[in-house]
Amino acid sequence: MRNFPRKLLYEWDSFLSMKYICLWAGLFLCIGVLASPYIIVPFSYSAVILFLLFLDILWWAWKNKKNAVIIASVLFLCLAGVMRMNMAEEQYRQLPRYLCDTQGVFTGIVMEEPVRTEYGYIRCKVALETVQYAPAEPTSVEGNVWVYDLSPKDHYTIGSRVQMKGKMKALHILRNRGKIDLESRYKSDGIIGKIYTEKRENIHFIEQTNDYYIGQKALAIRNFIEEKYKPYMNQERLPLLMTLLFGGHYQDISSQIIDDFSVTGIIHILSVSGSHMALLFSFLYLLGRWLRLPEKVTAFSVVTLVLCYAGISGFVPPVLRASLMGILTVGGLFFKREGYALNALGVAAMAMILGNPYLVYDVSFQLSFGASAGILIFYTPLLKIFHKIQKLPSWIAEAVAVACSAQILTVPLVLYNFHVFPTWFVPANIIVTPILEQVIIGGLASVFLLFLFLPLGIGMVSAIDVMLQIAVTFNGWMAHAPYASLHIGGLSLWGLCLYYEMIILYLLRNVIRKYKMPMMISSFIVAMTLFGAGYSWWNKADMSVLIPDLGREQGAVIVSKKHKIIYDKGDDFSVLTLPYEWQSFLAYRGIFTADILLLNIENMTKERAFPVNIPVKEIWVVGGDPYTIFPQLKSSQIPVRILRGETIELTDGTTVSTNGSSFHVTQNGKQIYLSGAKSFYQKSTDMPLLWIGGSNGYHRGVTFQDVNHLKPQCAVYQGYTPAGAGDIEELKMAGVDVAVIDDTGMTDVTFRDGLWQRE
Structure with a gap:
């Protein structure tokens, strides 16, 4: 037991500093960038500390103190990330x-x-x-x-x-x-x-x-290629082919095709990514081997052609990122050195983050890095498992191993940004992706054949068109199959911690197996995470009100144990992307159906898109004729009720009252007031009240009489306009806890222990 710390440090030192040193360096640099908003250090002080840490690394390296070198290097990289992000922020602040x-x-x-x-x-x-x-x-x-x-x-x-x-x-x-x-x-x-x-x-x-000369020439080449394809391709599938080859053209592709690719989890293939570069790199490398070219000539030719392809694709940041990550990662696989591949991935990440630290927040960078790392780490173990399944062909085992390993590290990112999990991603990667990969290779080859030997080029383009139709058809079938995607929503903090804890435990399994202390520590951490998740579920609030940031629009989601009520109060100046904001907000919170949609249209005069596109059982409207504002309701099967002054009781005792403008929602000793243009006072009560509202156009949204009569315990102010300053001051002067969505962004208010509390 006396030698345990030294042995454990040796194991950790071997894992951390030798085989994957560049990968860890990239990760710690990312951590520094992410931590920069919470670490306020003047630039001059950061530079001095960074220099001292560098000298410290050299000193301990000279003394052959590996653990001290590791600690100093981690601090150096984290501080370097903080410093680089602060420099980028200062550069942006200097813009006019x-x-x-x-x-x-x-x-x-x-x-x-x-x-x-x-x-x-x-x-x-x-x-x-x-x-x-x-x-x-x-x-x-x-x-x-x-x-x-x-x-x-x-x-x-x-x-x-x-x-x-x-x-x-x-x-x-x-x-x-x-x-x-x-x-x-x-x-x-x-x-x-x-x-x-x-x-x-x-x-x-x-x-x-x-x-932007390179961009101009790249666009001219892409347009020239598209014109060459036009006489021999179906015009509806031509934009899809150009997107597969060079990215872009998304606006020209059928929205149904885009949705189908999203559902099956292969939407990434419609943008030039690391998989494109890996595919092209592999094809050209094997071609060089088949032609028996010298190793150096093959490598130089492959890299040159890949960079030319990246140039035609526009050399925009995603293409540059894919080029660098694809070349370095696949290069490591060719040399059959897993450590080299992961280190190359780390070098690529460091280079891109130092060039542009905001990439850490970019979802395409996160998914590219996570999928590449997942393949390099988990592909071989998964392949060994699938090879144990009898009668499973090797090519299927390899395809499934690649598809699954690419998902392991990215599942929380997918759920956070897209809120659904594609259950058919394995069949799609086995059936559709190989066809599309052949389309990409054939499409690039046909460009040269159309110049060198026209009949053969025409034949290849026609074959590509047929393959593309087959791929789209198969993908559409899978996208519309039962349970093609699971609507899960974003992972909770506890779920996120538990998921990555399991991955870390797998990566450190050799250390955990050898020593009792790591086993005890890891078991304790997992147990505490499970306890936290269980306590959070057990201590769930009686009622939660989820308030999104909708700009000038006002809205809320009231969630009780039996009902979900969505409230939306719009005006004529709402943003065009409002339906997307609602959809994203609801899906992230795991809300995919609702019982009632309350619409306040008193400030609306123009026709507009319907704000919410999830299934609802009923729509209740105040403030005007909903069929004028939302013509699509005329063909809808959802019951629509126009309220002018009534009280409706729901099955769980929840009561919804309105005067044709504002709403009162009450349930078991608590109430919510949804403010409209006309004040709505019910019989005075001691029930704690949550006030939700905002200005009415350029008119005040709350008065002294409102505050004095309603006596809100908590308030949420939305749709901020110049008139809002007086409203907020009125509420604060009355001692009300006010959340201003324009300042805080989306917020949650829950009812616990007889009080409305902001989360």
Whole structure:
């Protein structure tokens, strides 16, 4: 027992510092980036500490103290991540965000291919050059903006110099968990605002420049290839083929096909990713072996051609990431050195994070890194298990092992961002993915054959078209099969901890088996996690109210033991993506059906998309005619009730009362007030009340009389406008605990021990 600590440190030292040193280095650098918001250290102090830690590493290395070197290296890498992220944040703060909410004439260069959205307008990313405020002269500025051309007229592309007249609006990011981190993505791209041009004369093409030359040439090559394919391909499947080969074109693909690929869990193949690079690398390497080329010539040719392919795909960040990770990872597999492959993956991660630390928050980076690491770590053990199954062909065992190993580390990420688990991902990877991989290889080969030998090229394109149709058909069948996907929602904190604890225990299984102390420690950690999860479930609140961030819109989800009630109060200025926000919020919280949808449309005059697209049993409406605002309700089978002043009691004793504007929801000694344009006072009661509301357009949403009569214990303020400052002050002066969604983002309020409490 006396030698146990030294033996354990030796085992840990061997695992941590030798075989996977670069992988661990990449992970600790990521941890530093993630920890940066919570560690406030001045830049000069960070630089000094970093330098001292570097000297410390050299000193202990000279003294041959490996454990001290490991500890100092971990601190060095974490602090380096913190420092790099702070530098990126400072660089973003230096951009001219003061331009937001100003009216002027902006000039800039289009950075990426403009995209026509499903709403009919064109969106493009523009690098600003000048801004002019009449009657002053133009002033040079830096920074990138999203330009939304609502009435597209001129044709502009990558490298075009355009002039936009209008108001730059600040980025307003709805802060709901369980979706892609747009704030980090905007910072990564240097986006400082948005410009909307509603009239055709407010944006026009000036000239074509040589800026973003590689992007221009890449786009020209892709368009040229597409024109070559057109005479011989089904026009509905042509965008899908171009997406498979080079990414993009998502807006041209049928939404049904996109949904089907998402359901079966192979949506990643529609973007240029590490799997594309691995596939191309493997094909070219085997071709070189078949031609009996020297090893060095084959390696150089393969890397050159892969980089050329990345260039044609646009050299945008996802393609660069896929190129680097694919080349290094697959290179390790070719040399049959697992440690090399994982270390190469770590080097790739470090290089990309040092170049752009915001990638740590990017879901595509997380999934690429997690899937690659999962394949390298778990593929061989899983393959050994599947080989033990009698009569299972080797090619099926290998396909299943790859599909499962790629999912192991990414399941929590998939559930967090997409909220469903694809149960058919194994059959899809066995049947559909191999066909699409052949389509990718054949598609790239056919480009050359169309020039070298036209008849053979035409034949190959026709064959690709048939294979693509077969793949889409099979994938559609699986996507519409029973239980094609499990609607789970995001993992809880306890579930997340338990999941990764199991993975860590597997990775450290050799250490745990040898010594009793690690076994006891790991058992204790797992037991405490299970206890925490059990206590959290047992101590569940009697009623929870989940409030999303919907911008100017107001909404809430009331969850009791028997009922789920969704409330939405809209106006004519709500964001176009509101249905997506609702869908993402509900799916993340594991809500896929509801009993009642309460709609307040008193501030709405224009037709708009229905806010919620999950199944509901009934729709109750106040404030107007719902069939004018939501024409799709005319063909709906859901019962719709227009309320003007009534009280309805539900089966569990919950009572919903309204005056045609506001709602009172009461249940077993607690009540919720959903504020509308008209105040609604019921008989005075001592039941603790939760107030949910916001301003009514540009009018106050709460008065002194409201607060004095309702006596709210807790309040949630949504839809913040200039009129909201007085409302919030009114509530605070009355001693009410107020959560302002515009400041806090989504929030939860629960009823425990006779009190409404913010989580």
